[in-house]
Amino acid sequence: MSADxxxxxxxxxxxxxxxGNIGAAARAMKTMGIVSLHLVNPKKFPDAEAEAxxxxxxxxxxKARVCASLAEALQGTVYALAVSARRRGLAYASVEARSxxxxxxxxxxxxxxxxxxxxxxxxxxxxxILQCRAMAHIPADPDYSSLNLAAAVQxxxxxxxxxxxxxxxxxxxxxxxxxxxxxxxxYLHLEQSLCASGFxxxxxxxxxxxxxxxxFGRARLEQxxxxxxxxxxxxxxx
Amino acid sequence: MSADxxxxxxxxxxxxxxxGNIGAAARAMKTMGIVSLHLVNPKKFPDAEAEAxxxxxxxxxxKARVCASLAEALQGTVYALAVSARRRGLAYASVEARSxxxxxxxxxxxxxxxxxxxxxxxxxxxxxILQCRAMAHIPADPDYSSLNLAAAVQxxxxxxxxxxxxxxxxxxxxxxxxxxxxxxxxYLHLEQSLCASGFxxxxxxxxxxxxxxxxFGRARLEQxxxxxxxxxxxxxxx
Numbered sequence: 001m002s003a004d005x006x007x008x009x010x011x012x013x014x015x016x017x018x019x020g021n022i023g024a025a026a027r028a029m030k031t032m033g034i035v036s037l038h039l040v041n042p043k044k045f046p047d048a049e050a051e052a053x054x055x056x057x058x059x060x061x062x063k064a065r066v067c068a069s070l071a072e073a074l075q076g077t078v079y080a081l082a083v084s085a086r087r088r089g090l091a092y093a094s095v096e097a098r099s100x101x102x103x104x105x106x107x108x109x110x111x112x113x114x115x116x117x118x119x120x121x122x123x124x125x126x127x128x129i130l131q132c133r134a135m136a137h138i139p140a141d142p143d144y145s146s147l148n149l150a151a152a153v154q155x156x157x158x159x160x161x162x163x164x165x166x167x168x169x170x171x172x173x174x175x176x177x178x179x180x181x182x183x184x185x186x187y188l189h190l191e192q193s194l195c196a197s198g199f200x201x202x203x204x205x206x207x208x209x210x211x212x213x214x215x216f217g218r219a220r221l222e223q224x225x226x227x228x229x230x231x232x233x234x235x236x237x238x
Numbered sequence: 239m240s241a242d243x244x245x246x247x248x249x250x251x252x253x254x255x256x257x258g259n260i261g262a263a264a265r266a267m268k269t270m271g272i273v274s275l276h277l278v279n280p281k282k283f284p285d286a287e288a289e290a291x292x293x294x295x296x297x298x299x300x301k302a303r304v305c306a307s308l309a310e311a312l313q314g315t316v317y318a319l320a321v322s323a324r325r326r327g328l329a330y331a332s333v334e335a336r337s338x339x340x341x342x343x344x345x346x347x348x349x350x351x352x353x354x355x356x357x358x359x360x361x362x363x364x365x366x367i368l369q370c371r372a373m374a375h376i377p378a379d380p381d382y383s384s385l386n387l388a389a390a391v392q393x394x395x396x397x398x399x400x401x402x403x404x405x406x407x408x409x410x411x412x413x414x415x416x417x418x419x420x421x422x423x424x425y426l427h428l429e430q431s432l433c434a435s436g437f438x439x440x441x442x443x444x445x446x447x448x449x450x451x452x453x454f455g456r457a458r459l460e461q462x463x464x465x466x467x468x469x470x471x472x473x474x475x476x
Protein backbone atom coordinates (compact mmCIF):
# COMPACT_ATOMS: atom_id res chain seq x y z
CA MET A 1 0.00 0.00 0.00
CA SER A 2 1.23 3.47 -0.56
CA ALA A 3 0.62 7.16 -0.38
CA ASP A 4 0.64 7.11 -4.22
CA UNK A 5 -2.94 5.98 -4.03
CA UNK A 6 -3.79 9.34 -2.48
CA UNK A 7 -2.91 11.00 -5.78
CA UNK A 8 -5.75 9.01 -7.34
CA UNK A 9 -8.30 10.57 -5.01
CA UNK A 10 -10.14 13.75 -5.81
CA UNK A 11 -12.40 15.68 -3.49
CA UNK A 12 -15.59 16.97 -5.14
CA UNK A 13 -17.58 19.76 -3.46
CA UNK A 14 -20.97 20.34 -5.02
CA UNK A 15 -22.73 23.73 -4.91
CA UNK A 16 -20.80 25.00 -1.90
CA UNK A 17 -22.32 28.21 -0.52
CA UNK A 18 -19.48 29.69 1.53
CA UNK A 19 -16.07 30.19 -0.06
CA GLY A 20 -14.49 29.99 3.42
CA ASN A 21 -15.58 26.37 3.56
CA ILE A 22 -13.88 25.68 0.24
CA GLY A 23 -10.64 27.07 1.65
CA ALA A 24 -10.95 25.14 4.90
CA ALA A 25 -11.70 21.97 2.92
CA ALA A 26 -8.59 22.55 0.79
CA ARG A 27 -6.50 22.78 3.93
CA ALA A 28 -8.11 19.69 5.44
CA MET A 29 -7.51 17.51 2.39
CA LYS A 30 -3.97 18.71 1.89
CA THR A 31 -3.02 17.78 5.47
CA MET A 32 -3.91 14.24 4.48
CA GLY A 33 -1.95 14.33 1.23
CA ILE A 34 -4.93 14.72 -1.11
CA VAL A 35 -4.54 17.68 -3.46
CA SER A 36 -7.03 17.30 -6.30
CA LEU A 37 -10.13 19.44 -5.77
CA HIS A 38 -13.14 19.67 -8.09
CA LEU A 39 -15.84 22.26 -7.47
CA VAL A 40 -19.29 21.85 -8.98
CA ASN A 41 -20.95 25.25 -9.40
CA PRO A 42 -19.53 26.94 -6.30
CA LYS A 43 -21.49 30.03 -5.31
CA LYS A 44 -18.36 32.20 -5.11
CA PHE A 45 -14.98 31.07 -6.36
CA PRO A 46 -12.23 32.15 -6.45
CA ASP A 47 -12.63 34.32 -3.40
CA ALA A 48 -10.47 36.03 -0.82
CA GLU A 49 -12.10 34.17 2.03
CA ALA A 50 -11.33 30.83 0.45
CA GLU A 51 -7.70 31.92 0.24
CA ALA A 52 -7.68 33.05 3.86
CA UNK A 53 -9.10 29.79 5.16
CA UNK A 54 -6.82 27.66 3.00
CA UNK A 55 -3.80 28.79 5.00
CA UNK A 56 -0.83 27.00 3.40
CA UNK A 57 -3.06 25.13 0.94
CA UNK A 58 -3.67 27.84 -1.63
CA UNK A 59 -1.92 25.69 -4.24
CA UNK A 60 -4.88 23.31 -3.93
CA UNK A 61 -7.26 26.19 -4.66
CA UNK A 62 -5.19 27.40 -7.59
CA LYS A 63 -5.27 23.98 -9.20
CA ALA A 64 -8.94 23.39 -8.34
CA ARG A 65 -11.13 22.64 -11.30
CA VAL A 66 -14.50 24.32 -11.53
CA CYS A 67 -17.12 22.12 -13.22
CA ALA A 68 -20.61 22.81 -14.50
CA SER A 69 -22.02 19.50 -13.31
CA LEU A 70 -21.27 16.56 -11.07
CA ALA A 71 -21.03 14.42 -14.21
CA GLU A 72 -18.17 16.61 -15.40
CA ALA A 73 -16.44 16.46 -12.02
CA LEU A 74 -16.61 12.67 -12.02
CA GLN A 75 -15.32 12.26 -15.53
CA GLY A 76 -12.52 9.75 -15.71
CA THR A 77 -13.18 8.29 -12.28
CA VAL A 78 -13.64 4.58 -11.67
CA TYR A 79 -15.38 5.00 -8.32
CA ALA A 80 -17.22 7.76 -6.52
CA LEU A 81 -18.31 7.84 -2.91
CA ALA A 82 -21.18 10.12 -1.88
CA VAL A 83 -20.88 11.41 1.69
CA SER A 84 -24.22 12.12 3.27
CA ALA A 85 -25.17 12.83 6.85
CA ARG A 86 -28.74 11.73 6.46
CA ARG A 87 -30.03 8.23 5.94
CA ARG A 88 -32.41 8.41 3.05
CA GLY A 89 -34.97 6.20 1.53
CA LEU A 90 -32.58 5.59 -1.28
CA ALA A 91 -31.35 2.57 -3.14
CA TYR A 92 -27.95 2.70 -1.56
CA ALA A 93 -27.15 1.34 1.80
CA SER A 94 -24.92 3.84 3.53
CA VAL A 95 -21.62 2.47 4.75
CA GLU A 96 -19.64 3.87 7.67
CA ALA A 97 -16.72 6.14 6.86
CA ARG A 98 -14.01 3.66 7.75
CA SER A 99 -15.08 0.78 5.55
CA UNK A 100 -16.17 3.19 2.84
CA UNK A 101 -12.64 4.62 2.78
CA UNK A 102 -11.17 1.15 2.53
CA UNK A 103 -13.37 0.36 -0.46
CA UNK A 104 -12.44 3.68 -2.03
CA UNK A 105 -8.73 3.15 -1.64
CA UNK A 106 -9.05 -0.34 -2.96
CA UNK A 107 -10.81 1.05 -6.04
CA UNK A 108 -8.08 3.68 -6.36
CA UNK A 109 -5.70 0.92 -7.32
CA UNK A 110 -7.60 0.76 -10.58
CA UNK A 111 -7.77 4.47 -11.39
CA UNK A 112 -9.08 7.83 -10.28
CA UNK A 113 -11.70 7.93 -7.53
CA UNK A 114 -13.77 10.69 -5.92
CA UNK A 115 -15.24 11.58 -2.54
CA UNK A 116 -18.27 13.78 -3.09
CA UNK A 117 -19.78 16.30 -0.65
CA UNK A 118 -22.97 18.34 -1.04
CA UNK A 119 -23.99 21.78 0.11
CA UNK A 120 -23.68 23.03 3.67
CA UNK A 121 -27.42 23.20 4.18
CA UNK A 122 -28.92 20.24 2.41
CA UNK A 123 -26.09 17.94 1.41
CA UNK A 124 -26.24 16.01 -1.85
CA UNK A 125 -29.42 15.64 -3.84
CA UNK A 126 -30.74 12.17 -4.49
CA UNK A 127 -29.89 12.67 -8.14
CA UNK A 128 -26.29 13.42 -7.26
CA ILE A 129 -26.03 10.44 -4.92
CA LEU A 130 -27.27 8.16 -7.65
CA GLN A 131 -24.33 9.23 -9.82
CA CYS A 132 -21.97 7.80 -7.24
CA ARG A 133 -21.11 4.15 -6.72
CA ALA A 134 -21.57 4.08 -3.00
CA MET A 135 -22.73 6.18 -0.12
CA ALA A 136 -20.97 6.81 3.16
CA HIS A 137 -21.79 8.49 6.43
CA ILE A 138 -19.67 9.62 9.32
CA PRO A 139 -21.05 7.98 12.47
CA ALA A 140 -22.00 11.18 14.29
CA ASP A 141 -24.20 11.60 17.34
CA PRO A 142 -27.78 11.20 16.08
CA ASP A 143 -28.85 14.10 18.29
CA TYR A 144 -26.35 16.49 16.73
CA SER A 145 -24.88 15.24 13.51
CA SER A 146 -24.12 18.56 11.92
CA LEU A 147 -20.48 18.37 10.95
CA ASN A 148 -19.08 21.46 9.31
CA LEU A 149 -18.29 20.78 5.63
CA ALA A 150 -14.52 21.08 6.09
CA ALA A 151 -14.73 18.88 9.20
CA ALA A 152 -16.45 16.16 7.17
CA VAL A 153 -13.77 16.51 4.47
CA GLN A 154 -11.14 16.22 7.22
CA UNK A 155 -12.57 12.99 8.59
CA UNK A 156 -13.04 11.34 5.19
CA UNK A 157 -9.60 12.44 3.97
CA UNK A 158 -8.10 11.15 7.21
CA UNK A 159 -9.78 7.78 6.79
CA UNK A 160 -8.63 7.62 3.16
CA UNK A 161 -5.08 8.40 4.20
CA UNK A 162 -5.05 5.81 6.97
CA UNK A 163 -6.49 3.24 4.57
CA UNK A 164 -3.94 4.13 1.89
CA UNK A 165 -0.99 3.96 4.22
CA UNK A 166 -2.08 0.51 5.25
CA UNK A 167 -3.28 1.75 8.61
CA UNK A 168 -2.17 0.73 12.05
CA UNK A 169 1.41 1.76 11.42
CA UNK A 170 3.05 1.26 14.73
CA UNK A 171 5.62 3.79 15.77
CA UNK A 172 9.09 2.33 15.35
CA UNK A 173 10.47 1.22 18.67
CA UNK A 174 12.64 4.05 19.84
CA UNK A 175 14.74 2.06 22.17
CA UNK A 176 15.90 -1.35 23.12
CA UNK A 177 13.57 -3.39 25.28
CA UNK A 178 15.10 -4.77 28.44
CA UNK A 179 16.26 -8.36 28.41
CA UNK A 180 14.45 -10.77 30.65
CA UNK A 181 17.47 -11.52 32.82
CA UNK A 182 18.22 -7.86 33.40
CA UNK A 183 14.67 -7.23 34.50
CA UNK A 184 14.93 -10.18 36.88
CA UNK A 185 18.15 -8.80 38.31
CA UNK A 186 16.43 -5.48 38.82
CA TYR A 187 13.64 -7.20 40.77
CA LEU A 188 16.23 -8.92 42.94
CA HIS A 189 18.01 -5.64 43.51
CA LEU A 190 14.70 -3.97 44.36
CA GLU A 191 13.79 -6.68 46.82
CA GLN A 192 17.15 -6.43 48.57
CA SER A 193 16.86 -2.67 48.76
CA LEU A 194 13.37 -2.87 50.22
CA CYS A 195 14.54 -5.34 52.85
CA ALA A 196 17.45 -3.08 53.72
CA SER A 197 15.20 -0.05 53.97
CA GLY A 198 12.74 -1.92 56.15
CA PHE A 199 9.81 -1.50 53.75
CA UNK A 200 9.74 -5.22 53.04
CA UNK A 201 9.68 -7.65 55.93
CA UNK A 202 11.01 -11.00 54.61
CA UNK A 203 9.09 -12.77 57.35
CA UNK A 204 5.87 -11.22 56.14
CA UNK A 205 6.31 -10.17 52.53
CA UNK A 206 2.60 -9.99 51.77
CA UNK A 207 2.20 -9.46 48.03
CA UNK A 208 4.55 -6.56 47.62
CA UNK A 209 6.99 -8.01 45.12
CA UNK A 210 4.32 -9.55 42.90
CA UNK A 211 2.57 -6.18 42.86
CA UNK A 212 5.74 -4.38 41.84
CA UNK A 213 6.45 -7.00 39.18
CA UNK A 214 3.00 -6.43 37.82
CA UNK A 215 3.52 -2.67 37.71
CA PHE A 216 6.88 -2.82 35.94
CA GLY A 217 5.72 -5.67 33.77
CA ARG A 218 2.96 -3.49 32.40
CA ALA A 219 5.47 -0.78 31.64
CA ARG A 220 7.58 -3.14 29.48
CA LEU A 221 10.88 -1.70 30.63
CA GLU A 222 13.61 -0.65 28.27
CA GLN A 223 17.23 -1.58 28.83
CA UNK A 224 18.28 1.92 29.72
CA UNK A 225 15.39 2.29 32.14
CA UNK A 226 16.55 -0.79 34.03
CA UNK A 227 19.97 0.80 34.34
CA UNK A 228 18.44 4.03 35.64
CA UNK A 229 16.27 2.20 38.15
CA UNK A 230 19.24 0.24 39.47
CA UNK A 231 21.26 3.44 39.73
CA UNK A 232 18.45 4.91 41.79
CA UNK A 233 18.42 1.92 44.12
CA UNK A 234 22.18 2.22 44.58
CA UNK A 235 21.86 5.91 45.37
CA UNK A 236 19.37 5.15 48.13
CA UNK A 237 21.66 2.65 49.81
CA UNK A 238 24.59 4.97 50.14
CA MET B 239 -21.30 -0.57 22.50
CA SER B 240 -20.99 2.07 25.04
CA ALA B 241 -21.63 5.68 24.18
CA ASP B 242 -21.62 6.15 27.96
CA UNK B 243 -17.86 6.08 27.80
CA UNK B 244 -17.99 9.29 25.78
CA UNK B 245 -19.37 11.06 28.84
CA UNK B 246 -16.10 10.24 30.60
CA UNK B 247 -14.06 12.11 28.02
CA UNK B 248 -13.21 15.78 28.35
CA UNK B 249 -11.57 17.90 25.69
CA UNK B 250 -8.91 20.25 27.05
CA UNK B 251 -7.78 23.22 24.93
CA UNK B 252 -4.72 24.97 26.32
CA UNK B 253 -4.03 28.66 25.66
CA UNK B 254 -6.18 28.87 22.55
CA UNK B 255 -5.62 32.17 20.71
CA UNK B 256 -8.72 32.46 18.53
CA UNK B 257 -12.18 32.19 20.10
CA GLY B 258 -13.57 31.07 16.73
CA ASN B 259 -11.48 27.93 17.08
CA ILE B 260 -12.98 27.25 20.49
CA GLY B 261 -16.45 27.45 18.98
CA ALA B 262 -15.54 25.24 16.04
CA ALA B 263 -13.95 22.73 18.42
CA ALA B 264 -17.14 22.70 20.53
CA ARG B 265 -19.16 21.90 17.43
CA ALA B 266 -16.69 19.21 16.33
CA MET B 267 -16.71 17.41 19.67
CA LYS B 268 -20.47 17.61 20.07
CA THR B 269 -21.05 15.95 16.69
CA MET B 270 -19.18 13.00 18.16
CA GLY B 271 -21.15 12.99 21.42
CA ILE B 272 -18.43 14.52 23.61
CA VAL B 273 -19.67 17.54 25.54
CA SER B 274 -17.22 18.29 28.35
CA LEU B 275 -14.87 21.14 27.43
CA HIS B 276 -12.08 22.53 29.63
CA LEU B 277 -10.23 25.67 28.57
CA VAL B 278 -6.84 26.49 30.05
CA ASN B 279 -6.23 30.24 29.92
CA PRO B 280 -8.00 30.97 26.64
CA LYS B 281 -7.00 34.33 25.19
CA LYS B 282 -10.62 35.45 24.75
CA PHE B 283 -13.55 33.61 26.23
CA PRO B 284 -16.50 33.86 26.24
CA ASP B 285 -16.65 35.61 22.89
CA ALA B 286 -19.19 36.26 20.15
CA GLU B 287 -17.03 34.55 17.54
CA ALA B 288 -16.87 31.38 19.61
CA GLU B 289 -20.67 31.42 19.74
CA ALA B 290 -20.95 31.99 16.00
CA UNK B 291 -18.63 29.10 15.14
CA UNK B 292 -20.24 26.73 17.64
CA UNK B 293 -23.42 26.65 15.57
CA UNK B 294 -25.78 24.35 17.49
CA UNK B 295 -23.16 23.57 20.14
CA UNK B 296 -23.38 26.66 22.29
CA UNK B 297 -24.48 24.49 25.22
CA UNK B 298 -20.97 23.03 25.18
CA UNK B 299 -19.53 26.54 25.43
CA UNK B 300 -21.90 27.52 28.19
CA LYS B 301 -20.88 24.55 30.28
CA ALA B 302 -17.18 24.91 29.41
CA ARG B 303 -14.91 25.23 32.40
CA VAL B 304 -12.14 27.82 32.31
CA CYS B 305 -9.05 26.72 34.24
CA ALA B 306 -5.93 28.56 35.34
CA SER B 307 -3.60 25.66 34.62
CA LEU B 308 -3.44 22.33 32.86
CA ALA B 309 -3.11 20.69 36.27
CA GLU B 310 -6.49 22.13 37.19
CA ALA B 311 -8.04 20.97 33.92
CA LEU B 312 -6.74 17.45 34.49
CA GLN B 313 -7.87 17.19 38.09
CA GLY B 314 -9.79 14.03 38.73
CA THR B 315 -8.75 12.37 35.47
CA VAL B 316 -7.19 8.93 35.40
CA TYR B 317 -5.68 9.29 31.93
CA ALA B 318 -4.69 12.19 29.70
CA LEU B 319 -3.65 12.04 26.07
CA ALA B 320 -1.54 14.88 24.64
CA VAL B 321 -2.13 15.51 20.94
CA SER B 322 0.91 16.90 19.20
CA ALA B 323 1.70 17.33 15.52
CA ARG B 324 5.40 17.36 15.91
CA ARG B 325 7.66 14.53 16.89
CA ARG B 326 9.89 15.90 19.57
CA GLY B 327 13.01 14.89 21.33
CA LEU B 328 10.81 13.97 24.21
CA ALA B 329 10.57 11.03 26.48
CA TYR B 330 7.22 9.86 25.15
CA ALA B 331 6.79 7.79 22.06
CA SER B 332 3.93 9.22 20.06
CA VAL B 333 1.16 6.80 19.10
CA GLU B 334 -1.11 7.16 16.08
CA ALA B 335 -4.56 8.61 16.64
CA ARG B 336 -6.45 5.35 16.20
CA SER B 337 -4.62 3.23 18.73
CA UNK B 338 -4.31 6.21 21.05
CA UNK B 339 -8.10 6.57 21.00
CA UNK B 340 -8.51 2.91 21.79
CA UNK B 341 -6.23 3.20 24.80
CA UNK B 342 -8.08 6.32 25.90
CA UNK B 343 -11.49 4.68 25.70
CA UNK B 344 -10.19 1.67 27.53
CA UNK B 345 -8.91 3.94 30.31
CA UNK B 346 -12.29 5.72 30.35
CA UNK B 347 -13.77 2.57 31.80
CA UNK B 348 -11.92 3.46 35.01
CA UNK B 349 -12.88 7.13 35.27
CA UNK B 350 -12.58 10.51 33.64
CA UNK B 351 -10.06 10.93 30.81
CA UNK B 352 -8.84 13.89 28.77
CA UNK B 353 -7.66 14.67 25.25
CA UNK B 354 -5.39 17.69 25.40
CA UNK B 355 -4.64 20.16 22.58
CA UNK B 356 -2.18 23.06 22.61
CA UNK B 357 -2.15 26.45 20.95
CA UNK B 358 -2.77 27.03 17.26
CA UNK B 359 0.77 28.19 16.61
CA UNK B 360 3.02 26.07 18.75
CA UNK B 361 0.93 23.23 20.16
CA UNK B 362 1.61 21.90 23.63
CA UNK B 363 4.75 22.73 25.56
CA UNK B 364 7.00 19.90 26.65
CA UNK B 365 6.04 20.67 30.22
CA UNK B 366 2.37 20.21 29.35
CA ILE B 367 3.02 16.97 27.51
CA LEU B 368 4.82 15.58 30.52
CA GLN B 369 1.69 16.08 32.61
CA CYS B 370 -0.15 13.68 30.30
CA ARG B 371 0.13 9.91 30.34
CA ALA B 372 0.59 9.42 26.63
CA MET B 373 1.10 11.31 23.42
CA ALA B 374 -0.72 10.95 20.11
CA HIS B 375 -0.39 12.33 16.62
CA ILE B 376 -2.70 12.41 13.65
CA PRO B 377 -0.83 10.81 10.75
CA ALA B 378 -0.81 13.86 8.48
CA ASP B 379 1.24 14.46 5.35
CA PRO B 380 4.75 15.27 6.58
CA ASP B 381 5.00 18.03 3.95
CA TYR B 382 1.90 19.80 5.23
CA SER B 383 0.78 18.63 8.60
CA SER B 384 -0.91 21.81 9.74
CA LEU B 385 -4.39 20.71 10.79
CA ASN B 386 -6.61 23.47 12.02
CA LEU B 387 -7.25 23.10 15.77
CA ALA B 388 -10.94 22.25 15.35
CA ALA B 389 -10.05 19.79 12.58
CA ALA B 390 -7.68 18.00 14.94
CA VAL B 391 -10.39 17.93 17.61
CA GLN B 392 -12.78 16.54 15.00
CA UNK B 393 -10.46 13.68 14.06
CA UNK B 394 -9.60 12.74 17.65
CA UNK B 395 -13.22 12.96 18.78
CA UNK B 396 -14.26 10.87 15.79
CA UNK B 397 -11.69 8.21 16.64
CA UNK B 398 -12.78 8.25 20.27
CA UNK B 399 -16.40 7.82 19.23
CA UNK B 400 -15.64 4.95 16.88
CA UNK B 401 -13.54 3.30 19.59
CA UNK B 402 -16.27 3.80 22.21
CA UNK B 403 -19.03 2.44 19.97
CA UNK B 404 -16.97 -0.59 19.09
CA UNK B 405 -15.42 -1.07 22.48
CA UNK B 406 -15.07 -4.61 23.62
CA UNK B 407 -15.66 -3.77 27.20
CA UNK B 408 -12.88 -5.09 29.33
CA UNK B 409 -13.71 -6.88 32.52
CA UNK B 410 -13.92 -4.23 35.22
CA UNK B 411 -10.47 -3.19 36.38
CA UNK B 412 -9.32 -5.02 39.44
CA UNK B 413 -8.29 -1.84 41.03
CA UNK B 414 -8.73 1.84 41.00
CA UNK B 415 -6.59 3.86 38.59
CA UNK B 416 -4.54 6.62 40.17
CA UNK B 417 -5.83 10.17 39.96
CA UNK B 418 -3.80 12.71 38.05
CA UNK B 419 -2.99 14.82 41.10
CA UNK B 420 -1.80 11.85 43.12
CA UNK B 421 0.51 10.76 40.35
CA UNK B 422 1.90 14.31 40.17
CA UNK B 423 2.51 14.27 43.92
CA UNK B 424 4.33 10.98 43.55
CA TYR B 425 6.60 12.50 40.88
CA LEU B 426 7.33 15.39 43.22
CA HIS B 427 8.11 13.00 46.03
CA LEU B 428 10.33 10.94 43.74
CA GLU B 429 12.23 14.00 42.60
CA GLN B 430 12.82 15.15 46.16
CA SER B 431 14.00 11.70 47.17
CA LEU B 432 16.40 11.51 44.25
CA CYS B 433 17.83 14.91 45.12
CA ALA B 434 18.22 13.84 48.72
CA SER B 435 19.93 10.61 47.72
CA GLY B 436 22.26 12.43 45.36
CA PHE B 437 21.09 10.54 42.27
CA UNK B 438 19.57 13.67 40.83
CA UNK B 439 21.67 16.80 40.67
CA UNK B 440 19.24 19.73 40.46
CA UNK B 441 21.98 21.77 38.80
CA UNK B 442 22.32 19.14 36.08
CA UNK B 443 19.07 17.15 35.96
CA UNK B 444 19.69 15.83 32.45
CA UNK B 445 16.50 14.10 31.35
CA UNK B 446 16.00 11.91 34.36
CA UNK B 447 12.57 13.06 35.51
CA UNK B 448 11.03 13.08 32.02
CA UNK B 449 12.34 9.54 31.55
CA UNK B 450 10.83 8.37 34.81
CA UNK B 451 7.54 10.08 33.96
CA UNK B 452 7.50 8.22 30.69
CA UNK B 453 8.12 4.89 32.40
CA PHE B 454 5.40 5.32 35.02
CA GLY B 455 3.09 6.95 32.48
CA ARG B 456 3.24 3.79 30.40
CA ALA B 457 2.47 1.69 33.43
CA ARG B 458 -0.76 3.63 34.13
CA LEU B 459 -0.39 3.47 37.88
CA GLU B 460 -3.14 2.37 40.17
CA GLN B 461 -4.04 4.29 43.27
CA UNK B 462 -2.69 1.64 45.58
CA UNK B 463 0.55 1.42 43.62
CA UNK B 464 1.11 5.13 44.08
CA UNK B 465 0.70 4.60 47.81
CA UNK B 466 3.17 1.70 47.76
CA UNK B 467 5.72 3.68 45.76
CA UNK B 468 5.46 6.61 48.13
CA UNK B 469 5.85 4.26 51.08
CA UNK B 470 8.99 2.92 49.46
CA UNK B 471 10.39 6.41 49.01
CA UNK B 472 9.68 7.19 52.64
CA UNK B 473 11.40 4.01 53.74
CA UNK B 474 14.53 5.01 51.84
CA UNK B 475 14.73 8.38 53.50
CA UNK B 476 14.67 7.08 57.00
